[in-house]
Amino acid sequence: MESAKQDIMIDLAVDLGGIAMKNPVAVASGTFGYGKEYEDYLDISALGAVIVKGTTLEPRSGNPPPRIVETAAGMLNAIGLENPGVRAFAQEYLPYLVEKKVTVIANVAGNSLEDYAAMAAYLQGCSGIAGIELNISCPNVKKGGLQFGTDPHMVKEVVRAVKAETSLPVMPKLSPNVTDIVAIARAAEEGGADALSMINTLMGMAIDIRARRPVLANIFGGLSGPAIKPVALRMIYQVFPAVNIPILGGGGIMNSNDALEFIMAGASAISVGTGNFVDPQCAAEIAAGISDYMVAQGIGSLREIVGAAIQR
Amino acid sequence: MESAKQDIMIDLAVDLGGIAMKNPVAVASGTFGYGKEYEDYLDISALGAVIVKGTTLEPRSGNPPPRIVETAAGMLNAIGLENPGVRAFAQEYLPYLVEKKVTVIANVAGNSLEDYAAMAAYLQGCSGIAGIELNISCPNVKKGGLQFGTDPHMVKEVVRAVKAETSLPVMPKLSPNVTDIVAIARAAEEGGADALSMINTLMGMAIDIRARRPVLANIFGGLSGPAIKPVALRMIYQVFPAVNIPILGGGGIMNSNDALEFIMAGASAISVGTGNFVDPQCAAEIAAGISDYMVAQGIGSLREIVGAAIQR
Amino acid sequence: MARLEKGIILSHRQVAPEIYSLEFAAPALAREASPGQFLQVRTSPTYDPLLRRPISLFDAEAERGVVTLLYRVVGRGTSLLTELPVDGLVDVMGPLGRGFTLPERPEKVLLVGGGMGLAPLLFLGRMLKQGGSQVKILGGAADAQRLWAGNRFERLGISFSPVTVDGSAGRQGLVAELLADWPELDQVDRIYCCGPEAMMAAVSKIAREHNIWGELSLEEHMACGVGACLGCARLLQPGDTGYVKICKDGPVFNMSEVQLFKLD
Amino acid sequence: MARLEKGIILSHRQVAPEIYSLEFAAPALAREASPGQFLQVRTSPTYDPLLRRPISLFDAEAERGVVTLLYRVVGRGTSLLTELPVDGLVDVMGPLGRGFTLPERPEKVLLVGGGMGLAPLLFLGRMLKQGGSQVKILGGAADAQRLWAGNRFERLGISFSPVTVDGSAGRQGLVAELLADWPELDQVDRIYCCGPEAMMAAVSKIAREHNIWGELSLEEHMACGVGACLGCARLLQPGDTGYVKICKDGPVFNMSEVQLFKLD
């Protein structure tokens, strides 16, 4: 028995709806910049995927500060999608990642269906992008953002519009701020989504009692980190049996045990966001930890345990 | 200036939609039993209100264990509304609270409109109850519970049905697991709610990776504690300008600074739940802390700062 | 009366692999506690970990006003606990729960403890001896080191019969096996037992077969520790309609009430 | 190159009310750091507090391989930090950010520090002296005790002129007032400044009026510390269209770039 385990060939590679990942660990959009920021800390080409900071059609300067505030086992952010625009991204930041042979997933946010479609069309022409994550759930953009992600019909439409413009795998990122996550997930699948990214941040706020006003200039921000893990797991667990496309799971993942919880809840791969801030090497450590677990348990492919916790 | 502050008369009493509270600090349903459990630790008659464990028309034995699990800065519970039924509550547990002159708020949960109405009618006949909190948001009851709290129409109906049976103040407790909390709050107000209790737990889960199954026998549980505070604050902040009835705010309150955040977000009074487990004296300490703050800031009535953080 | 106390730590040291002894001043607690009760211990001033941890009273010396806990590091809470410095404070709630039932007159008593299950038995042994009972203890653990508590029983004049899985002290095997072969079993009036559930199941079976009155101590994850949250629910017998609360109805139950079907 | 390191703590003590000095072994860090840079320090192994805390390099001695931090306890993170024991490890990330610009040839330099703003100036003073510059420092604080760092400057041969709010050391008043009256101001080539924003605003004004080149160090709340999260944004001038990131574009900026309009 013991020796059998040692002989096992571990295959860490994941096909996330057409996005080929070397291992199941991606870094989440907005928490890893464009990769270069973390190059001193880990070998970014060894990551499963780098999901770059959310881009918009035109450059955006983002929200005024304060943009972040720590909360119990979490943090709120209201960056407001500061980014140089999709063209500058492709010209100035993408080449570095391509040179490093990183699996790059672009993350796009728009104010309208047309914005999304235009970005998809533009990215279709850029080589070196493995897939597109649709940020339809950013709580920090006042116009558009939130609506797309909370209405099943709009979710379907935006996915459809993007799919019409690109042959790249398309992965909408679902907002947890909804009554019925399954309906949203099904709508995304119907729209042609190749995978689902779950979850984005919970909408929250903090108040500065000395100043008697919200801490964040934007008032509301997105809650991330360990605090939200139970909610993320629950939503993935609910969605997994309801769809036939793979799920990229995330929300509070800090170590490989957390990652395994997500996988057993139904995630085919996972993303690390806030965890990068706390430990800039944690994405690499999580991949190693998953691999160790597979060896120890005699699991050849992660597929064997995706959704293993689902009670039928 | 300084001397003026010293002279100020602090009035801690709160009228929560007809529920007269000695001070703004209530203990949350399900976290304080029927009061007696904590009598060794604090003077329960000095609390603003004791909201007793959720009761149902008939006794319920609750969910099988495990019923609770700790999470980062929070916990999940799936008690499943274990309780002796509304009659046993009134006969066996209420007299102790009445004798102690506690402001008692009953918390009722039903499987149908009729259940709620019947309990309201029954409680109308019991003396010593200051108000009724409607648990329309318990995520641990499979039938009914969740639906009521997530559909504005149902919320309005259940409040209306209860109001028709009782002259006691009625306070629905809103579920945070919704896309649009403002719509739910407005519906409750339209149904005749005298106050709103916000928020109940977020629906979450945890997975036992060793057993490869959910930790809780019930699979899902309600997330409470400091982890959810940012979400609770956000929802209260959103609802406060949209309604004309007072809000009992709660979700992760552990100390008086937390409580003041809720008050400035729009809560007229607050409830402490999970905090009681961590520090059984914290409800009393929070009331004292609020009072100290008022003295230091020269605030005569809490009303002066309710909603003070709202940006218009 | 239970209370919330911050006790000054008098000593805190590792006594065996993963096992620590924590001694603190808490006169009222030491006076009022009875064996088998437990404390809810705060392991960190922050919100992670959030909940208190239930730990039995290893010893409570009313005269000295001192309480001792014996705990094993198993996770984050207990591992943070090890960092509490001597002269610092430990934040505890208690005494909680229904402890062991002491005999009204002196009896022949056998204590049976496995692993950390030895923890609640020392204080019990002290009180039984005080009441004039004749007390012996069978203690099982992985190895000799983890039977460190044995000395403490001997010091109370309670003869300690060790059993270890690796045979490094006493008989090799399981404590229930030693009990089954115990020569004086038929003279025993009472058995008090604490340890892994499989062990307690085996001990209960032996007690039942020999018609010996017995009590055991159960564990469940807890939030409040006072019966308010209904989190520590347990079905004592498979067919029961209601759940007991380990923190309030227990942790100690009569062996006849409990049918153990949960294996560790 | 920045790195993630766990440094062995060599000394850790309170040096003034609320102020602690933490010295640890980190040879690579000490070698590569430059003055004005900072570390992101983990204050707890749990998730509350979650984020690292930015702390300046008070000193970095390449030869000894030792880094020193000087920090004030203001909240939960820094208060947990005080509990790190000597011989234990401190988990740091760095060196981070753009530090002070050192002159290419020896110059007449004035350091101006207020409160904890003295922290990044010692290492700077050391490097300036090493480069042959003539360095003096004006240091302000609430009282004499909180000017503990003054000695450390003196030891480097940097004359320290104290100002205290309560007059318990040096002139009574604010450090910017001392600067305004500084007799040799017109001979000064450079001013490096760190402290409360109101103080830095006053110092910048004086520098501008006297046409003195100057740098100052800003603070913002941070998550990543490496320019990835875009959390530590700041508008340097009221009309700017873009936000700088304090962690990466700063924390040090030229006084001419910054218009301080945020008062502490």
Ligand SMILES: Cc1cc2nc3c(=O)[nH]c(=O)nc-3n(C[C@H](O)[C@H](O)[C@H](O)COP(=O)(O)OP(=O)(O)OC[C@H]3O[C@@H](n4cnc5c(N)ncnc54)[C@H](O)[C@@H]3O)c2cc1C
């Ligand atoms: C009545 C009672 C008395 C106890 N007496 C002792 C004692 O004297 N010495 C001792 O070493 N241990 C004792 N335990 C077990 C002790 O409570 C757990 O080992 C401890 O809670 C583990 O906490 P952790 O944070 O280190 O582990 P983690 O696994 O990180 O804890 C996670 C959560 O699970 C809970 N938990 C984990 N294991 C247990 C358990 N066995 N029982 C209850 N809750 C658990 C924790 O309290 C926490 O809420 C007792 C348990 C009970 C119920």
Ligand SMILES: Cc1cc2nc3c(=O)[nH]c(=O)nc-3n(C[C@H](O)[C@H](O)[C@H](O)COP(=O)(O)OP(=O)(O)OC[C@H]3O[C@@H](n4cnc5c(N)ncnc54)[C@H](O)[C@@H]3O)c2cc1C
């Ligand atoms: C580049 C830089 C260098 C610094 N160098 C030093 C130093 O050498 N010595 C020193 O004592 N302090 C220094 N500070 C300030 C120090 O970071 C804060 O005092 C510390 O983060 C407070 O943490 P806390 O948990 O104790 O306080 P809390 O108020 O509980 O912290 C809550 C949150 O706010 C953040 N925060 C609070 N105050 C500040 C602040 N002034 N700047 C940035 N974030 C803050 C914390 O990091 C945390 O995320 C520096 C700050 C920056 C940005």
Ligand SMILES: Cc1cc2nc3c(=O)[nH]c(=O)nc-3n(C[C@H](O)[C@H](O)[C@H](O)COP(=O)(O)O)c2cc1C
């Ligand atoms: C500072 C910050 C910036 C973020 N920016 C984006 C973004 O641009 N686009 C996006 O889709 N998600 C963004 N997110 C959300 C994360 O990608 C991730 O979904 C979320 O933080 C939950 O995961 P975590 O708990 O591991 O951080 C951001 C999160 C943080 C903390």
Ligand SMILES: Cc1cc2nc3c(=O)[nH]c(=O)nc-3n(C[C@H](O)[C@H](O)[C@H](O)COP(=O)(O)O)c2cc1C
């Ligand atoms: C163990 C437990 C049991 C609960 N039972 C009930 C209940 O019976 N009825 C109800 O309306 N809310 C119940 N709640 C929710 C709390 O009343 C409160 O709304 C929630 O825990 C959020 O507040 P907190 O973070 O302060 O705990 C329960 C919460 C916990 C933790």
Ligand code: FES
């Ligand atoms: S732990 Fe709350 S009822 Fe037992």
Ligand code: FES
């Ligand atoms: S702290 Fe993340 S960009 Fe500066």
